[in-house]
Amino acid sequence: MSKQALPVIQPISSDTSGGACCAPLACEPLRQAEAEELAPLFKAIADPVRLRLLSLIACHEGGEACVCDLTDAFDLTGPTISHHLKVLRQAGLVDCERRGTWVHYWINPASLERLSAILAPRMAATA
Amino acid sequence: MSKQALPVIQPISSDTSGGACCAPLACEPLRQAEAEELAPLFKAIADPVRLRLLSLIACHEGGEACVCDLTDAFDLTGPTISHHLKVLRQAGLVDCERRGTWVHYWINPASLERLSAILAPRMAATA
DNA sequence: GTTCCGGTTAGACGTTCATCTAAACAGCGG
DNA sequence: CCGCTGTTTAGATGAACGTCTAACCGGAAC
Numbered sequence: 649m650s651k652q653a654l655p656v657i658q659p660i661s662s663d664t665s666g667g668a669c670c671a672p673l674a675c676e677p678l679r680q681a682e683a684e685e686l687a688p689l690f691k692a693i694a695d696p697v698r699l700r701l702l703s704l705i706a707c708h709e710g711g712e713a714c715v716c717d718l719t720d721a722f723d724l725t726g727p728t729i730s731h732h733l734k735v736l737r738q739a740g741l742v743d744c745e746r747r748g749t750w751v752h753y754w755i756n757p758a759s760l761e762r763l764s765a766i767l768a769p770r771m772a773a774t775a
Numbered sequence: 776m777s778k779q780a781l782p783v784i785q786p787i788s789s790d791t792s793g794g795a796c797c798a799p800l801a802c803e804p805l806r807q808a809e810a811e812e813l814a815p816l817f818k819a820i821a822d823p824v825r826l827r828l829l830s831l832i833a834c835h836e837g838g839e840a841c842v843c844d845l846t847d848a849f850d851l852t853g854p855t856i857s858h859h860l861k862v863l864r865q866a867g868l869v870d871c872e873r874r875g876t877w878v879h880y881w882i883n884p885a886s887l888e889r890l891s892a893i894l895a896p897r898m899a900a901t902a
Numbered sequence: 903g904t905t906c907c908g909g910t911t912a913g914a915c916g917t918t919c920a921t922c923t924a925a926a927c928a929g930c931g932g
Numbered sequence: 933c934c935g936c937t938g939t940t941t942a943g944a945t946g947a948a949c950g951t952c953t954a955a956c957c958g959g960a961a962c
Contacts, residue, residue: 674833
C-alpha cells in the first residue's frame with residue numbers, strides 16, 4: 649500500500665450545463681440514483697468481448713460495421729455475438745439498422761463520451 | 776474543444792502487462808489481450824455501490840476517507856462495504872493504509888484517467 | 903413459392919457475483 | 933491481560949451473467 653502524492657482534486661467549476669450528465673466522479677459525491685443509472689452502462693462495457701465489439705465498430709470504416717464482420721473476429725458463435733450486441737444496444741452505446749441482408753451497427757458517441765467524462769479526474773487542466 | 780495542438784492525454788505509463796495502455800477505443804481495434812486486461816477494471820466500477828464509494832473517496836476532504844465514513848453512507852453491512860473496497864483495491868483503483876484504528880482509502884487517479892482516456896471518442900480531431 | 907443465408911430469440915447450463923452472518927484480526931484503553 | 937471498537941476474512945445462498953444449441957424471422961435468389 650504505497651502512499652503517493654495526494655491527487656489534489658479540484659472542484660473545477662462543474663459548470664457543464666448538461667445537468668445530470670457529467671460531473672466527474674471526483675467533483676461531488678454521486679447520488680444513489682445516479683450511480684444506479686450509470687452502473688449498467690459500465691457493466692455493458694465491462695466485458696472483453698463487448699469492449700472489442702465497441703472498438704471494432706468504432707474503428708470500422710465509415711464508422712459502422714455489419715454483424716458478419718464482427719462475428720469473424722471472435723471464436724464465439726453467432727448467437728453469442730448477437731447477445732453481446734444486444735447488451736450494448738440496450739445500454740444505448742450502439743445503434744443498428746437493417747439494410748437489406750445485413751445489419752449495420754455504429755457507435756453512439758455521446759454515451760461513450762459521457763462515461764469518459766465521468767471518469768475524468770477533472771475536466772480541464774490537462775497537464 | 777477546438778484543439779489543433781491536441782492535448783494528448785498521456786498514457787500514464789504504468790503498463791503492467793503488454794504495451795497496451797491507452798489508445799482510445801475508436802482509434803484502433805482493441806486486441807483480445809488488451810480487452811481482457813481492461814474489462815476487469817471496468818467491471819470493478821460497474822456497480823452502483825462501488826461507483827459511489829469511488830466518488831465518496833474522491834470527494835472527501837484531503838482526498839481520502841476512512842471506512843467508517845463510507846459505511847455510513849450505505850444501507851449495507853460492514854463486510855459488504857469491505858468486500859467492495861477490496862474489489863476496488865485489487866483493480867488498482869484505490870489504495871489504502873491503516874493508521875491506528877482506522878483504515879484510510881484514497882483514489883489512484885492514474886487508473887481512472889486511463890479508463891477515461893480509453894473511452895474518449897477520439898483524441899485527435901478527426902472529423 | 904421455396905430455398906438459402908444472415909441475424910435474432912428462446913431456453914438450458916455452469917460460473918461469477920452481491921449480499922448476508924459468523925468468526926477472526928488489529929489497535930486502543932482500562 | 934481483557935474487553936471494546938473498527939475492519940477484514942470465510943462460507944453460504946440466491947440472482948445475474950456468458951455461452952451454447954435449437955428454433956425462428958427477414959430478405960434475396962432461384
